[in-house]
Structure formats: C-alpha cells, structure tokens
Amino acid sequence: MFKSTNLDMFTFPFTNFKNKTYRYSNDLVALGEDNVNFMKITPEYKVQIKHKREKLDKQPDVRYQSFPHTMEMQWEFVELLIDLAVDKYPEHFSIEKNGDQWTFSNHILEETETFIFGDESSISLEPYDMIGRHFHHDFMLMVNRDDNFYLEVAQESFAALFSPNWNLGMSFNEIHGPVPFVSRDGVELADRIRKFLLTIEPGAPRTRVNWNLMADRWDVNYETMDIWGPERHKVTKENAGKLVHLRVEEQWFIRMPRSNAILFVLDTQFLPLEDLVKRPEWLEITHFNLADIPDYMAEYKGMAPFLPQSVEYLKNLIDTIKVK
Amino acid sequence: MYNSPVLYDQSETIKEELTFNDKRRKHLIIYDQKAVSDIKQVLAKDSQEELEYEHFEIEKSVNLQDLRTLLYSQKIGTHLYIASDWDHAVTVFTEAVEAGFTEDEIQTIIYGPKRRYIYCMKCYNTSEINYDDEVQCTHCDAHMEVGPFFSKVRKGYIGYPFIPN
Structure with missing residues (x-):
C-alpha cells in the first residue's frame, strides 16, 4: 500500500487547531480561485490508481454503483474531469475532440480512451466509471431533489464507513443517519450541512478536511467490518507508529452546472504516525488533539480501541526528540 | 421509481387505528377480511355526509387488475387507508406508490405481525x-x-x- 511521501502535498488536518482542539462542526469553506481545481498528482499516483482499479475489477458491486437513468449526468462528469485534468496538468493529460469523437490521453500511464461523447455504447464501462479510473479520488454524485441530495452514482475505493452498494439512492440525511452530533441549538449537524449544500453554486465549490486514524488498514467499509473490527485491537504503544495511519480526507463539493447535482470528491491521504517526526510541529499538534478526543467521538470514528496506545506512542516520540 | 417509498415495519404511514384525515376531500379505504368488522364500525361512526368515501374489499387474494383500475382513477385530494395483514398491505402500498400516491397520502393499519x-x-x-x-x-x-x-x-x-x- 502507500503513504504520502511528499509532505508539502499532504493535507495536514489540524492546521487550524494549534491552540484549540478539534470538534465536529459545519466547517465547509470557500475555495480560493487558485485552489478550485481538485486535481492533484502526487508521487503516489501510480500506486493509488493500481489499487483503485484492482478494487473496482475484483469487487465491482462493492465499489461502483449507479442508476440507469444517470447517463447524461455521467457524461457531464466525464467532461468536467477531463477539463480539470487538462487545465491543471497539460503535461500529463490531453484531449482531442473531433466533433463527438473524443480521445483522452493519460500520458503518465501511457493510455488513451477513445469514445463518442454522449454514446455509452462506444465504451465498455459506464462513462463515470471509465474516466474515474484515471484519478485516485473517490467520486459521489448526489442529485438535488426536493431540497435534498440523493446518491445516484458512486465510485469508491478508500471507504470510511461508506458503501456505494448500501448507500445508493439514499438522501443526504439517510446517509448521515449514523452521524450523532447535534449543534448547541439542537439541530442535527448533518441537516445543517444539507441546508448549506443547497447554497453551493456552479463555479464556486466548497471544501473541508476530515480526518481519522486507521489501524493497519486503508479502507474500512461495512462489508469488511468483521475483519477490521477485531484487527484494531492488535495496536500497542510500541507498534502504533507503523500500524496506525493518520487518514485525511480532503473533500470538495461541486455544483454541476447542467444537472444541478452536487459532485462530492474525496482525496484520501495516509501518513503513518511515525512519519510525523519529519514535521515536529505536526507531531506536537497531533498529539495535543488526539489526547483530547472525547470518548463519544473516538467511538464514532472507530478509533476507540487503539486511541490510547496511539496517544502514548506520540507522547513517547515527543519525549525522545526532546531528550536528543 | 428507484427510490420510491416502501412499506417496512417503521414506515411513517403505519398507525395503530384508522383515523380519517379531515383535510382530504375523499377517503379511499382498501381492506381485507381481517379488517372488515373494524372498518364497518369506523365508517358507521365517523363518516360525514359532505365527504366522499369509496371502499375496496379484498376477499381471498388481491385482484391486481381491479386494484390498479381503482388506484389510477383517483384524483388529487384522495387519502388512501390500507387496513389488512402485512402481505396485502405491501401489495396495495406498492401499487399505490406506482399510481402516484405519496407517503403523506397513505395511512396503513396492519393486522397481525409485520415483516x-x-x-x-x-x-x-x-x-x-x-x-x-x-x-x-x-x-x-x-x-x-x-x-x-x-x-x-x-x-x-x-x-x-x-x-x-
């Protein structure tokens, strides 16, 4: 598997939590113009794509789901991803358009996709699935109907308690049913975020960063709970540095201009706790935040069985550095 | 529809006993043999002259053709009441949703266990x-x-x- 090796490209989740501790909130923010494009090619690109395609090939029902009526939106998604990729990385991606005959080239993987835009019979996979396999992100397309968002297409390979197969067709509120947090005025957090998403307009995406800890695992979906559930208990204060990874989800919420759907994009990054030593400031802030996680949040995030060992590992690591 | 309402044991349409929604112009009551006597009692007691009522009695099994004809002929303002065992209720509920009824327009009273x-x-x-x-x-x-x-x-x-x- 992989970890982030270029820390300048790693999205450290506690940047704004130096002197205060992390709590759940509606923390979506607007993006600066230079950061609207979510495309990011890191040194791990090839490994991520290999991993993603293996999951999609071996477990198609688990990793990809769509409704048959979504084809028009899927083509809109194809166009969006190609535009963003070519715009940000013209040296890595290119597109040739001859009327409806399109050829997309991925120069990193030395692959081309030739298809008739708008004609799914011209490709072997569904359009969303085809183009999504060139980028390491997870993609969820949520259709806006009756003041809510319904999941109608999803391609996912780094799940954190999410399943395209289970969540297909659910509303935003149904998907977030397991989110237990309530604001000070008693409104459910998920419902506040739903209302906020309604205000997102085309061309002005929003972003937020979510984080978690993973015990020797890159995806924790419902389908494999019987496996990763017990494995969380093998973490000790000695092995936490290698086994436990800081898992960061950089999320984008993008309003699709034609379908009015919201595209939810996840860029999932992993950093083993032992690598925090490369950025001593990150190490201290991470320890400060993890040491203060309340039990209910640790339970919800699934890290309760190995959080104390992880905190102790970080504390020992900080002490070691100070002694040196 | 791919994510239309379905009848399940926690459905918001399920009520303990039939209560007419007085904001609707017409009441359509579909019931099976387990509910016959209750329905007749309610109708005798609660029906009002100015409102329209229509009944459909399921005898042994549901005649789908008749049921669909009945459901598709309804106009806006009709409230549907299903009073039956679970299997009959699922059949009627599913057909009603297909015919355009929303959960707000359906009340379900289940006789016997829910599945x-x-x-x-x-x-x-x-x-x-x-x-x-x-x-x-x-x-x-x-x-x-x-x-x-x-x-x-x-x-x-x-x-x-x-x-x-």
Whole structure:
C-alpha cells in the first residue's frame, strides 16, 4: 500500500487547531480561485490508481454503483474531469475532440480512451466509471431533489464507513443517519450541512478536511467490518507508529452546472504516525488533539480501541526528540 | 421509481387505528377480511355526509387488475387507508406508490405481525428476520448485527457482519 511521501502535498488536518482542539462542526469553506481545481498528482499516483482499479475489477458491486437513468449526468462528469485534468496538468493529460469523437490521453500511464461523447455504447464501462479510473479520488454524485441530495452514482475505493452498494439512492440525511452530533441549538449537524449544500453554486465549490486514524488498514467499509473490527485491537504503544495511519480526507463539493447535482470528491491521504517526526510541529499538534478526543467521538470514528496506545506512542516520540 | 417509498415495519404511514384525515376531500379505504368488522364500525361512526368515501374489499387474494383500475382513477385530494395483514398491505402500498400516491397520502393499519428484512453486507441478499439484535444470513450464513438504518433501494435493515467468539 502507500503513504504520502511528499509532505508539502499532504493535507495536514489540524492546521487550524494549534491552540484549540478539534470538534465536529459545519466547517465547509470557500475555495480560493487558485485552489478550485481538485486535481492533484502526487508521487503516489501510480500506486493509488493500481489499487483503485484492482478494487473496482475484483469487487465491482462493492465499489461502483449507479442508476440507469444517470447517463447524461455521467457524461457531464466525464467532461468536467477531463477539463480539470487538462487545465491543471497539460503535461500529463490531453484531449482531442473531433466533433463527438473524443480521445483522452493519460500520458503518465501511457493510455488513451477513445469514445463518442454522449454514446455509452462506444465504451465498455459506464462513462463515470471509465474516466474515474484515471484519478485516485473517490467520486459521489448526489442529485438535488426536493431540497435534498440523493446518491445516484458512486465510485469508491478508500471507504470510511461508506458503501456505494448500501448507500445508493439514499438522501443526504439517510446517509448521515449514523452521524450523532447535534449543534448547541439542537439541530442535527448533518441537516445543517444539507441546508448549506443547497447554497453551493456552479463555479464556486466548497471544501473541508476530515480526518481519522486507521489501524493497519486503508479502507474500512461495512462489508469488511468483521475483519477490521477485531484487527484494531492488535495496536500497542510500541507498534502504533507503523500500524496506525493518520487518514485525511480532503473533500470538495461541486455544483454541476447542467444537472444541478452536487459532485462530492474525496482525496484520501495516509501518513503513518511515525512519519510525523519529519514535521515536529505536526507531531506536537497531533498529539495535543488526539489526547483530547472525547470518548463519544473516538467511538464514532472507530478509533476507540487503539486511541490510547496511539496517544502514548506520540507522547513517547515527543519525549525522545526532546531528550536528543 | 428507484427510490420510491416502501412499506417496512417503521414506515411513517403505519398507525395503530384508522383515523380519517379531515383535510382530504375523499377517503379511499382498501381492506381485507381481517379488517372488515373494524372498518364497518369506523365508517358507521365517523363518516360525514359532505365527504366522499369509496371502499375496496379484498376477499381471498388481491385482484391486481381491479386494484390498479381503482388506484389510477383517483384524483388529487384522495387519502388512501390500507387496513389488512402485512402481505396485502405491501401489495396495495406498492401499487399505490406506482399510481402516484405519496407517503403523506397513505395511512396503513396492519393486522397481525409485520415483516422485517435485513440486507447482508457480505452477500447483498435480504433475509427475513424477527426482532433479535443478531442474526445469521439465510444465504451465506454470515453473522450480522442488525443495524438501525433501512434502505428503500435494498428493502432491508443494514446487517453489520461480525465473527462470533
């Protein structure tokens, strides 16, 4: 598997939590113009794509789901991803358009996709699935109907308690049913975020960063709970540095201009706790935040069985550095 | 529709006893033999002259052709009441949704036990369950904890897999 090796490209989740501790909130923010494009090619690109395609090939029902009526939106998604990729990385991606005959080239993987835009019979996979396999992100397309968002297409390979197969067709509120947090005025957090998403307009995406800890695992979906559930208990204060990874989800919420759907994009990054030593400031802030996680949040995030060992590992690591 | 309402044991349409919605112009009551006497009693007691009532009695089994003709001929303002055992209620509910009724326009009164299903996250099949917290999938034998979340698309509660001690 992989970890982030270029820390300048790693999205450290506690940047704004130096002197205060992390709590759940509606923390979506607007993006600066230079950061609207979510495309990011890191040194791990090839490994991520290999991993993603293996999951999609071996477990198609688990990793990809769509409704048959979504084809028009899927083509809109194809166009969006190609535009963003070519715009940000013209040296890595290119597109040739001859009327409806399109050829997309991925120069990193030395692959081309030739298809008739708008004609799914011209490709072997569904359009969303085809183009999504060139980028390491997870993609969820949520259709806006009756003041809510319904999941109608999803391609996912780094799940954190999410399943395209289970969540297909659910509303935003149904998907977030397991989110237990309530604001000070008693409104459910998920419902506040739903209302906020309604205000997102085309061309002005929003972003937020979510984080978690993973015990020797890159995806924790419902389908494999019987496996990763017990494995969380093998973490000790000695092995936490290698086994436990800081898992960061950089999320984008993008309003699709034609379908009015919201595209939810996840860029999932992993950093083993032992690598925090490369950025001593990150190490201290991470320890400060993890040491203060309340039990209910640790339970919800699934890290309760190995959080104390992880905190102790970080504390020992900080002490070691100070002694040196 | 792919994510239309479905009848399940926690459906907001299920009520303990039939109560007429006085904001609707017309009341359409569909009932089976288990509900006959209750329905006749309610109608005798609560019906009002200025409102319109229509009944449809299910005798042994549901005649789908007649049921569809009845449901599709209804106009806006009709409230549907289903009073029957679970299987008849599911048939009528499903046909009513197909004909355009929303959950707000349906009231369901179940006679006898309600059926519940679990969706196995190992094999993606549904199995009928009772009210136990833990069950075994009837298709792949996986052990599952019955979750509180229901999928209208999968028509079951989520089954979280676990390995028993």
